Amino acid sequence: MKTIGLSDCTRCQMRGESIFAGLDPVELCTLGMEVQDLDCRANDVLYRSGEPARYAYTLREGAVKLVKNLASGQEVILRLLHHGDLFGFEGLHETQHRHDAISLAPGKLCRLDLGELQRLSERQPKIRAAILQRWHDALRDSEERVVELGAKRAEARLATFLLQWAQRYPHLRSLPFPLTRQDLAAFLGLSVEHVSRIMAEFKRQEWLREHRGQLEILAAAHLQEIAGKKPE
């Protein structure tokens, strides 16, 4: 991971989707918020569980996983972040991070000091609302995961997941897919082998294709159907 320097938010491509959306350039300049610009490679550790929470991050490019490691040695992926996502903001309410944040692919991030963010959100209703919206989205997503894990079988979970992943790249036929089977297993609550078998089956059915970290979904309709299927 590499610190590049300060970010110039007024020129950021991503601003419209960030928590600073809705502020005009003048407002943005008067915030007095320093935003660090970071580059990461695959498997860089942004922070570890238990470390003091000092920063939140906006992911501009790449993908990041938030991971919980259990005493048993198992790992569970709690969230997967894409371009535009904010993470680490639990730090506004807790002194320590409660999971690891690890990049899955080379990418770019903005690092925001949590103290400054806190002050800003108190003064700027627009920013406050934006953060609250992220909180809301994170809760909704997490509850959807509870539904998936609690009520659906392996193939349905995987199908749902692949379709959701694809939604994050609406304009692309071939999607970046930097997840290992281990990552998929840790996200879906399954064993690596089981994930591998189901992926193989999906490929045999020609519902998808995979090549060098790229994924193509060929039969979204079939996956949709599988995704809705209950255990029966």
Place this chain on the structure above:
Amino acid sequence: MKTIGLSDCTRCQMRGESIFAGLDPVELCTLGMEVQDLDCRANDVLYRSGEPARYAYTLREGAVKLVKNLASGQEVILRLLHHGDLFGFEGLHETQHRHDAISLAPGKLCRLDLGELQRLSERQPKIRAAILQRWHDALRDSEERVVELGAKRAEARLATFLLQWAQRYPHLRSLPFPLTRQDLAAFLGLSVEHVSRIMAEFKRQEWLREHRGQLEILAAAHLQEIAGKKPE
């Protein structure tokens, strides 16, 4: 469900744990917030998924489940609320409720108009902070459920759940336990039969006792051990 009338928050036993904690009686009076006082029986429907979200609720007595019903007919319990808990506040960011809220036992609630709550939270930093704290807690809990469902086996999930339930009644030896096996199954992502077998086993081990909606935990230490156990 029965509307009793307006609540006098200044005299509420629960105020210290509510979102109005930290306000002195004078501040409380000047808020101009009308709080409806409700009684419920077991199995009353407070709201349904898809209904316009108009109120949030504070549960003063009893227990409430937030349920998602799937197209397949399965149900998943997303949250279980106890005395002191606030729910329905997703309505601050969405126009419709996204789950059913159903009481498990007779109880008492306060009903807060979401519009008023919104206005209040904009003006009163203390209330805003309190709501944000609930949001944070809900996310943390939901993520813990993802860990349970994604990484643990049936006995571990049940043991964890029982211990958490007990934590909500720290001073009681014998706990109110208004859940059916169906409720437990819907919360833990298991079948009714499986839950029943594990409960029977825990009772055989004399780790707990159950009688007419009351639960006694006799061997928390053993349950703790089971709760941490990975699938192996």
Place this chain on the structure above:
DNA sequence: GCTCAAGATTGATTTTTATCAATGCAGCGA
């Protein structure tokens, strides 16, 4: 190109969990 290591796949087997089918039991109204 060749070698190695990490990840992915496949098969055989076991464990966990769901499903199906009775049966038991407690509370309640007639």
Place this chain on the structure above:
DNA sequence: TCGCTGCATTGATAAAAATCAATCTTGAGC
């Protein structure tokens, strides 16, 4: 009290998923 009715329990069996044990790829470094 009887006889429902709705849970809860128990057993037998089937399905789903994990585990164990080999391979098989593939990509990186030489």
